Amino acid sequence: MKNFIKIFLVFIILISGHFVSFSQELNCSVSINASAITSVDQSVFDNLQNSIYEFMNDRKWTNYNFEPQERIECSIIITISSYDNVNMYTGTFQVQLRRPVYNTSYHSTLLNFQDKDIQFQYTQGTSLDYIENTFVGNLESLLSYYAFLFIGLDFDSFQELGGTPFYEKAWAVVNSVPANATQYKGWRSYENQRNRYWILENLTNKNYENYRKGFYLYHRQGLDIMTNDIIKGRANITQAMKLIQQTYKEKPGLFIINLFMTAKSDELVNIFKPAPAIEKTEIVNILKSIDPINASKYNEMLVSQ
Numbered sequence: 001m002k003n004f005i006k007i008f009l010v011f012i013i014l015i016s017g018h019f020v021s022f023s024q025e026l027n028c029s030v031s032i033n034a035s036a037i038t039s040v041d042q043s044v045f046d047n048l049q050n051s052i053y054e055f056m057n058d059r060k061w062t063n064y065n066f067e068p069q070e071r072i073e074c075s076i077i078i079t080i081s082s083y084d085n086v087n088m089y090t091g092t093f094q095v096q097l098r099r100p101v102y103n104t105s106y107h108s109t110l111l112n113f114q115d116k117d118i119q120f121q122y123t124q125g126t127s128l129d130y131i132e133n134t135f136v137g138n139l140e141s142l143l144s145y146y147a148f149l150f151i152g153l154d155f156d157s158f159q160e161l162g163g164t165p166f167y168e169k170a171w172a173v174v175n176s177v178p179a180n181a182t183q184y185k186g187w188r189s190y191e192n193q194r195n196r197y198w199i200l201e202n203l204t205n206k207n208y209e210n211y212r213k214g215f216y217l218y219h220r221q222g223l224d225i226m227t228n229d230i231i232k233g234r235a236n237i238t239q240a241m242k243l244i245q246q247t248y249k250e251k252p253g254l255f256i257i258n259l260f261m262t263a264k265s266d267e268l269v270n271i272f273k274p275a276p277a278i279e280k281t282e283i284v285n286i287l288k289s290i291d292p293i294n295a296s297k298y299n300e301m302l303v304s305q
Contacts, residue, residue, distance in 0.1 A: 025064070025151055027071035028056040034080040045080065047124050048089075052076070052143060055128040061147050062166070073098040073107060074150045076143075078118075087123045092116050093142065097150050099157050102224035109263040110153045110219075117185030117195060118142070132169075135176045138184045145173045145196060152203070156212055157219035163212075167204050174200060194255050202256035211256060214243030218264075226271075234275055237268075241286045248290040261291040273301055 030053040034045040056076070077094040093115040098107040120139035122128075129136055130144045148170040152163030174197060177187045186195040202208055218240035226233030248257050265287075272283050280301050288295045 023066045023068055023071065024057060024059065025061050025066050025072055026056050026147060027073055028053070028147075028150075029075040030056065030078070031075075032078045032080060034083070036079075036081055037083050040083060040085060044083075044124060048122055049078075051122070051126075051128050052078075052139075055130070055140075055143055056147060059130065059147075061151060061169075072150055072154045073100070074146075076146065087121045088119070089122060090119045093118055093146075095146055095150075097153055099154060099219065101219075101226075103227040108219065108223055108267060110157060111150075111259060112263045113199075113259055115142075115186060115196065117191070119183060119185070133172050133176055135178055135181075138177070138181070141173050141177055141184075141187075145170050148173065149199065153215075156215055158216075159220075160216040161209070161212055162216075164204070167200060170200055171204070194258075198255045199259070202254055207250060208247050208254065208256070210243045211247040211254070211260075214240040214247070215260070216240075217243065234271060234279065237271060238279070238283055238286070241268075241283065241290075245286050245290050257290060261287075261294070265291060265294050265297065269297060269301055277302075 030049055032045045032049045074097045078091055080089055080091040082090040095113050097111040099110050100107050121137055122139055128140050130140055148166045152166035156163035174187055185191055187197055189197050218237055222233050222237035222240055244257060272280050284298045284301055287298045
């Protein structure tokens with residue numbers, strides 16, 4: 001009996017270690033706003049929300065081992081604008097990705113994007129599935145795409161060009177959407193230049209590699225060292241913004257830079273407000289050149305104490 005107990009305890013320890021070693025990558029909060037749909041029992045949307053949560057958080061997306069505290073912080077807010085009372089949903093995704101900054105409690109936003117081209121089918125009570133290089137359904141494709149995008153951006157922020165394998169996985173999702181499934185928007189280059197296709201194109205286009213190098217420098221050599229050396233951290237962020245500015249000069253209006261500035265404009269203001277005047281002048285000129293719509297916000301930095 002004692003031997004049996006010992007064997008059982010060893011088995012439990014091994015199983016526990018297995019789960020720790022292979023912890024999932026994402027810690028993704030999911031919420032659904034269906035307030036516009038008043039004729040349907042809200043449990044329908046609760047069921048959908050639970051299925052999406054499980055799909056994002058209970059699945060292993062990579063071969064890397066993540067400790068629970070290392071899981072990538074992200075969120076998906078789905079606003080449902082119409083529902084056909086059977087299985088067709090229309091609405092928007094608001095996706096956000098955050099990254100912890102070393103030695104602080106602060107989380108820096110890496111992505112904040114509203115995806116308006118959303119339509120998908122979901123049958124109550126069914127589980128969602130991901131099969132590589134296979135189109136299972138538009139909901140599965142949307143969620144898989146964002147899972148790989150989240151992971152890719154997170155890796156890019158910790159290692160120069162580190163997200164490439166995950167962008168390739170996201171491309172496989174894009175390419176698996178059937179060409180004749182034209183009711184599903186956001187997957188094709190010709191629809192518009194500010195959709196899922198172009199986010200990925202911008203991130204993987206060799207001509208825009210300085211953007212990704214700047215993205216890494218901004219986070220790993222900038223934000224992450226500021227608690228130990230704020231002057232060097234700010235200087236590296238300035239250098240990062242110069243790399244991003246170079247990319248902007250090659251392709252003004254590049255979508256990925258627009259997304260970056262949406263996520264970072266307020267953060268940059270807060271970082272450089274206390275900087276010396278000469279430093280502020282340099283960064284303001286860079287920021288106004290790549291984000292002219294917020295020029296007045298950046299000019300205010302020059303008069304702040």
